[in-house]
Amino acid sequence: MSLAFEVVARDGAARTGRMALSHGAIETPVFMPVGTYGTVKAMAPDELIDLGAQIILGNTFHLWLRPGLDVIAAHHGLHRFMGWALPLLTDSGGFQVFSLGKLRKVSEDGVRFASPVDGDRLLLTPEESMRIQHVLNADIAMVFDECTPYQIEDRSVTHDEAAISMLLSLRWAQRSASEFSRLGSSNNLFGIVQGGMFESLRDESLARLSDMKFEGYAIGGLSVGEPKEEMLRILTHTAPQMPYEKPRYLMGVGTPEDLIEAIGVGIDMFDCVLPTRNARNGWLFTRYGDLKLRNSRYIADTAPPDETCACPTCRSFTRAYLHHLQRVNEILGARLNTIHNLHYYLNLMRQARDAIVTQRYTQFRAEFARDRGRGV
Amino acid sequence: MSLAFEVVARDGAARTGRMALSHGAIETPVFMPVGTYGTVKAMAPDELIDLGAQIILGNTFHLWLRPGLDVIAAHHGLHRFMGWALPLLTDSGGFQVFSLGKLRKVSEDGVRFASPVDGDRLLLTPEESMRIQHVLNADIAMVFDECTPYQIEDRSVTHDEAAISMLLSLRWAQRSASEFSRLGSSNNLFGIVQGGMFESLRDESLARLSDMKFEGYAIGGLSVGEPKEEMLRILTHTAPQMPYEKPRYLMGVGTPEDLIEAIGVGIDMFDCVLPTRNARNGWLFTRYGDLKLRNSRYIADTAPPDETCACPTCRSFTRAYLHHLQRVNEILGARLNTIHNLHYYLNLMRQARDAIVTQRYTQFRAEFARDRGRGV
Numbered sequence: 085m086s087l088a089f090e091v092v093a094r095d096g097a098a099r100t101g102r103m104a105l106s107h108g109a110i111e112t113p114v115f116m117p118v119g120t121y122g123t124v125k126a127m128a129p130d131e132l133i134d135l136g137a138q139i140i141l142g143n144t145f146h147l148w149l150r151p152g153l154d155v156i157a158a159h160h161g162l163h164r165f166m167g168w169a170l171p172l173l174t175d176s177g178g179f180q181v182f183s184l185g186k187l188r189k190v191s192e193d194g195v196r197f198a199s200p201v202d203g204d205r206l207l208l209t210p211e212e213s214m215r216i217q218h219v220l221n222a223d224i225a226m227v228f229d230e231c232t233p234y235q236i237e238d239r240s241v242t243h244d245e246a247a248i249s250m251l252l253s254l255r256w257a258q259r260s261a262s263e264f265s266r267l268g269s270s271n272n273l274f275g276i277v278q279g280g281m282f283e284s285l286r287d288e289s290l291a292r293l294s295d296m297k298f299e300g301y302a303i304g305g306l307s308v309g310e311p312k313e314e315m316l317r318i319l320t321h322t323a324p325q326m327p328y329e330k331p332r333y334l335m336g337v338g339t340p341e342d343l344i345e346a347i348g349v350g351i352d353m354f355d356c357v358l359p360t361r362n363a364r365n366g367w368l369f370t371r372y373g374d375l376k377l378r379n380s381r382y383i384a385d386t387a388p389p390d391e392t393c394a395c396p397t398c399r400s401f402t403r404a405y406l407h408h409l410q411r412v413n414e415i416l417g418a419r420l421n422t423i424h425n426l427h428y429y430l431n432l433m434r435q436a437r438d439a440i441v442t443q444r445y446t447q448f449r450a451e452f453a454r455d456r457g458r459g460v
Numbered sequence: 461m462s463l464a465f466e467v468v469a470r471d472g473a474a475r476t477g478r479m480a481l482s483h484g485a486i487e488t489p490v491f492m493p494v495g496t497y498g499t500v501k502a503m504a505p506d507e508l509i510d511l512g513a514q515i516i517l518g519n520t521f522h523l524w525l526r527p528g529l530d531v532i533a534a535h536h537g538l539h540r541f542m543g544w545a546l547p548l549l550t551d552s553g554g555f556q557v558f559s560l561g562k563l564r565k566v567s568e569d570g571v572r573f574a575s576p577v578d579g580d581r582l583l584l585t586p587e588e589s590m591r592i593q594h595v596l597n598a599d600i601a602m603v604f605d606e607c608t609p610y611q612i613e614d615r616s617v618t619h620d621e622a623a624i625s626m627l628l629s630l631r632w633a634q635r636s637a638s639e640f641s642r643l644g645s646s647n648n649l650f651g652i653v654q655g656g657m658f659e660s661l662r663d664e665s666l667a668r669l670s671d672m673k674f675e676g677y678a679i680g681g682l683s684v685g686e687p688k689e690e691m692l693r694i695l696t697h698t699a700p701q702m703p704y705e706k707p708r709y710l711m712g713v714g715t716p717e718d719l720i721e722a723i724g725v726g727i728d729m730f731d732c733v734l735p736t737r738n739a740r741n742g743w744l745f746t747r748y749g750d751l752k753l754r755n756s757r758y759i760a761d762t763a764p765p766d767e768t769c770a771c772p773t774c775r776s777f778t779r780a781y782l783h784h785l786q787r788v789n790e791i792l793g794a795r796l797n798t799i800h801n802l803h804y805y806l807n808l809m810r811q812a813r814d815a816i817v818t819q820r821y822t823q824f825r826a827e828f829a830r831d832r833g834r835g836v
Contacts, residue, residue, distance in 0.1 A: 121785075121788045121790055122558055122784065122785075123790050123791075123792040125790065125791060125792070126791040126792065126795075127792065128792060128795065128796070129776075135478075150784065150787060150788055151759065151780065151783075151784040151787075154760060155759060155780050155784065158760045158780065159762060159778065159780070161780075165778075165780070165781055166775045166781065167781070196751065250775070289778055366784065383527065383531060384530060384531045384534045386534055386535060399504075400543045401543055402535065402541075404527065404531050404534065404535070404541070405498070405535075405541055405542065405543070407527075408497070408498065408526065408527040408531065409497075409499060411526060411527075412526055414497055414498075414499050414500070414501065415501055415502040415726045415791055415794055415795070416499040416502065416503065416504060418791055419502075419791070419795075420504070427702070442752045
């Protein structure tokens with residue numbers, strides 16, 4: 085099918101848009117909380133909706149292994165399995181097999197690896213990834229790609245290595261598209277731009293993916309260990325060249341600062357485990373910088389994490405209470421921190437959308453940087 | 461102060477009543493979820509209220525050690541610290557120091573032990589327990605007592621041993637009452653009947669506590685390893701003799717069957733970690749018996765845990781999903797299971813209250829036993 089997406093307003097390269105999917109409409113720029121195993125860790129679906137989550141991400145690799153496809157199929161897809169009624173995006177599993185490191189073996193066919201759950205020998209191919217995602221039945225599926233590493237054995241990947249990897253990803257993108265089409269899916273398939281830290285390879289990847297006519301385009305292979313400047317160089321080079329009329333998705337990135345930078349060069353969609361993972365470790369993102377709850381300075385601090393924050397956590401609980409929950413490792417701590425961090429990320433996207441509509445993104449960005457630099 | 465409590469209806473020895481406390485009114489029989497460290501594990505305060513919790517319990521021993529009294533005092537008590545606006549009860553710490561086993565040393569003064577957190581040498585006395593509970597500032601405080609064990613080194617406790625322990629608890633009850641009075645607390649203090657497995661000692665304990673005029677009376681020292689028949693023998697003997705016009709509280713008990721039995725002999729209040737602890741281990745209490753989620757028979761079962769249950773978990777999620785969350789150890793599993801189990805316990809109390817008011821407690825009890833025996 086053809087995904088309905090329109091850019092509603094622009095401010096410089098930044099843009100705000102609207103995407104219509106079968107489970108609902110999304111306003112961009114959008115942050116997608118990560119729901120690895122069929123749950124955004126510590127969160128219930130109704131809480132995510134209350135926080136303003138418009139779409140969440142499920143991990144194909146994890147769900148394939150546990151609970152397995154038969155269980156998801158018995159629920160007619162991931163939506164019903166996890167009780168989530170709004171749009172869903174599934175990744176392809178490519179990044180997760182990449183993360184297995186030396187335990188994987190890449191060939192033209194796909195990636196062979198031993199299951200981290202039970203040691204079973206498994207093969208993930210572009211076709212298999214599409215079949216799994218077809219069962220998961222998310223609104224948006226991703227092509228199966230190879231994530232080009234930043235380093236191999238302590239040296240940077242060469243141009244030739246990145247080129248070989250990018251070309252393999254292109255062939256896999258084509259195979260993904262063919263299988264997706266053969267399955268007759270009514271969902272949307274996005275392509276993923278690779279090419280490592282080389283602008284020319286990114287250009288080639290983007291050009292050839294554009295010819296394949298995907299419903300959206302993602303930038304993959306960033307935030308894989310490279311210095312921040314390298315990431316920004318590739319992002320700034322690539323994002324503005326991506327098809328204007330299609331959603332642009334920066335995969336697996338990043339900090340609040342990364343998101344504000346990326347929106348400035350025209351990115352529409354994000355996912356990252358940072359707000360949820362850091363929450364569980366007692367790390368809160370706030371308007372005035374990051375607050376590490378384990379710090380003993382908070383032991384008797386009766387202020388909320390952020391006086392200016394309207395989230396349920398800041399409205400009802402003190403830093404001292406959250407510090408305590410973190411120290412005694414209570415589940416409620418993980419919950420309240422996750423609520424705060426997701427609210428922070430989702431609210432930051434709302435503010436960015438407003439700033440773009442009202443043509444003050446540059447000012448918003450300056451205020452954001454000033455406040456974040458102030459310190460908690 | 462004098463606690464306002466009235467028995468509203470009776471059906472045999474079973475009774476339903478109403479208790480007015482400074483943070484709200486409570487209908488009895490009531491189950492109090494346990495909030496050890498300033499949180500009912502995995503639950504947020506608003507969720508507990510939605511589930512119908514009227515009062516929850518905080519553990520003096522745990523809160524004394526972490527976060528410590530200075531932190532609670534900075535919040536003017538446990539209510540504000542944990543964001544709980546309804547009534548609270550705190551135990552005395554007696555049971556927790558008892559649970560330390562050989563690591564504690566009991567004298568006339570109190571109990572010496574090494575802190576399980578940092579090894580510090582600590583002394584808990586009746587006076588210290590009252591001072592701690594005064595800072596926690598719960599609606600109901602408990603006297604500091606010695607929980608008489610069921611066995612010492614693999615043999616049952618003798619009558620003389622139980623008598624010595626019970627008499628110590630009586631002297632501590634008097635010291636607790638004096639200190640509570642000296643502190644000028646506006647809250648309510650309950651006495652605790654001890655006496656081990658000996659009816660005559662229970663009688664003596666109850667008679668002497670009654671003379672001290674507490675605002676309520678608890679049965680302690682049950683569910684400490686004795687066979688079920690022993691517990692029921694002491695419960696059935698003691699409960700009906702407790703002052704009619706005061707709340708009767710059975711501490712730390714028990715299964716749904718225990719609660720229904722105890723209500724039948726006139727108990728008004730319960731607390732137990734069973735619904736919350738078992739939830740985290742994937743053990744659900746349901747109308748038709750207990751459901752152990754880890755059982756592989758549930759792997760693709762798309763039914764809710766209990767078709768007849770109106771809790772948020774049963775309304776939205778399948779056994780297969782909960783089985784999966786348990787297997788991959790997701791926080792949401794602990795949450796959804798805890799919601800279900802607390803709903804089950806709190807709803808069971810609602811049903812018992814209704815049955816007493818309408819004079820059909822005997823029938824309700826028979827139906828309860830028949831349904832629970834059916835099996836999931």
